Amino acid sequence: MLFLQLEPGSDTPLSRQIYLQIRSRILGGELAAGVRLPASRELAADYHISRNTALSAYELLLAEGFIEGRHGSGTYVADGACLDLPAPDPVAAAVPDPHPAPAAACIDFRSGVPALDRLPRGRWAQLIRDAWLEAPDLLFGYQAPEGSPQLRQVLCDYLRRSRGIVCAPEQILVTSGSVQGLSLVAGVLLQEIREVILEDPCNRDIGRIFSSSGTAIHPVPVDEQGIIPKLIPRLARPALLSLTPSHQFPLGGILPISRRIELIRLARGTGSWIIEDDYDSEFRYDGPPVGALQGLAPERVIYLGTFSKILFPALRLGYMVLPPAWVGPFRRLKQISDIHSNSLNQLALARFIREGSLDRHLVRSKKLYRRRRDRLVNELHSHFPGRVRILGMSTGLHLVAEWPGVRFGPELVAGAEAAGVRIYPVDNFAAGAGPYPGALLFGYGQLDEETIAEGIRRLARVVPPA
Structure with a gap:
């Protein structure tokens, strides 16, 4: 008797259950040729x-070559149907998930997540x-x-007004995210095999994307104002300089005009392109908005924006502002990549921006995020008086807190997890050991004020005393 485990009440038909179980045993070698x-x-x-149910399963196995019928003898497992399954890759198995799912009671300070409970769901649904x-x-x-002409036009108007971008609608390419x-x-x-200049530390996904092309990566240190141009290797002839000038990730610095001009001159002198990743600068709390680097050198800068932070990640819409000469090549590669981004979402988003709903949502969100940022800063100073230094708090959905003399190594991170709070050491985003062993990245956009307070209380139990 062939032992099978059939579930008559399952959504999977019985004939399919029989087929799948016999097929699996043949592939695994349990039923040999x-x-x-x-x-x-x-x-x-x-x-x-x-009998029709049994015949249906056998007919499918026969059609796919797993079994064969022998006249007057019966049905047999066919030759060549066993597949040797690969052994688990120990290296791949050892690579940790950079954003593992938090435990049910864990307070997660992951960065880049907006307040999903405050979305304008009603208007968006309409x-x-x-x-x-x-x-x-x-x-x-x-x-x-x-992308849709309507969205590209309203994006062009919005970016000119809010970010000082110099462009025409034809220079905008709608993407499925940054x-x-x-x-x-x-x-x-x-x-061409040319170097890429990256900020150090930076978003690790950026390094992975560029290194996958086989190009050489040059990490360049940043300070509290952003990338340090004088530390860029002078022998390098980079293809790209990847920057976050309006809110450096993760330290939060704003690149001053002197450094912006120095980088533009470098790009012009070497024929390089500046990639400006403007991921969350709409949320500026202290002072007027900072203009985009693109407005200074539109012929040398490729500007990237996203709606994942200012609306919600599931929307999967972003955009690029390209120098005119690059519109054609990027358009062709985008078509090969996924043909086009979601058209109906583009239409809804164009109306959302045109009617002023995006501006109103940003005003409300900035007030909310300012309160959450202030609560986080107050709790840090309250629980660690005189011990913590705050960086990059003027813009965005995260800040950095640094404890001089403390090292947030694996044991301390695990201890915080056990205490119910997930933390993100800044050195995890650095190319090497990193110069910020006592610094943590705190995302606060998705956490209400009481949750923020409880998270810092839990953290205070595990950070070593001064």
């Missing part, structure tokens, strides 16, 4: 199923409904890879 299987009548009788009901039939088909934008940059601009 030449083994005779029970006849369909016998299988049906053993499991109290109809706009999506209107897009579905009012969009012409053509919008449900394949669209232009560069990660796709960086991947397109690597695919178009790293055809």
Whole structure:
């Protein structure tokens, strides 16, 4: 008798259950070539199923070559149907998840997550409904890879007004988030083997995307104002300088005009391109908004923006502002990559911006995030009086707190996790050992004030005393 575990009440039909279990045993070598299987009548009788159910399973196995019928003899496992399964890769198994799921009671200070409980769901739902009901039939088909004309026009107007961007709508390419934008940059601009200049520390995903192209990566140290141009290797002829000038990730510095000019001169002198990742600078709390680097050198800067932080990550929409000469190559690669980004979301987003809903949402969000930032700063100073230094708190959804003399190594991080708080050492984002062993990155956008306070109370139990 062939032992099978069948579930008559399952959503998976019985014939499919039989097929999958026999197929799995053949592939794994449990049923070797030449083994005779029970006849369909016998299988049906053993499991109290109809013969048609058994025949249906056998017919599918026969069609895929897993079994063969021998006239007058029966049904047998076919030769060559066993697949040797690979052994687990110990190296791959040892690589930790950079953003593991927190335990149920763990307070997670992960950065880059907005207040998902404060989304304008009602208005957004209306706009999506209107897009579905009012969009012409053509919008449900394949669209232009560069994005909808409506969204590109309102984005152009918005970026000129809010960020000082110099562009025309034709220079905007809508992407499925900033990660796709960086991947397109690597695919178009790293055809030659030339160096890439990265801030150190920086977002690790950026380094992974660019290093996957085989190019040489040069990490350049940053300070509290951003990247230090004089430390860029003078023998390097970089293809790209990847920067976060309006809110350096993770330290939070704002690149001063003198350094911006120095980097532009370097890019012009070496024929390099500056990638400006403007991921969350809409949220500036202390002083007027900082202008984009692109406005100083639109012919040398490729500007990346995203709606993951100012709206919600699930929207999966971002954009690039390209120098005119690069619009064609990026458009072609975008088309190969995914044809186009979600058209109905683009239509809804264009209306959301045009009617002023985005501006109103940003005003409300900035007030909310300022309160959450202030509560975080107050709690840090309250629980660690005179011991903690705060960096990069003027902009964005995160800040950095540094404890001189403390090292947040694996044991201390694990201890914090055990105490119910997930922390992120800044040196985890550095190319090497890093100069910030006592610094932590705190994302606060997604946490309410009482949760922030409780998280710092838990952290205070595990940080070593002075």
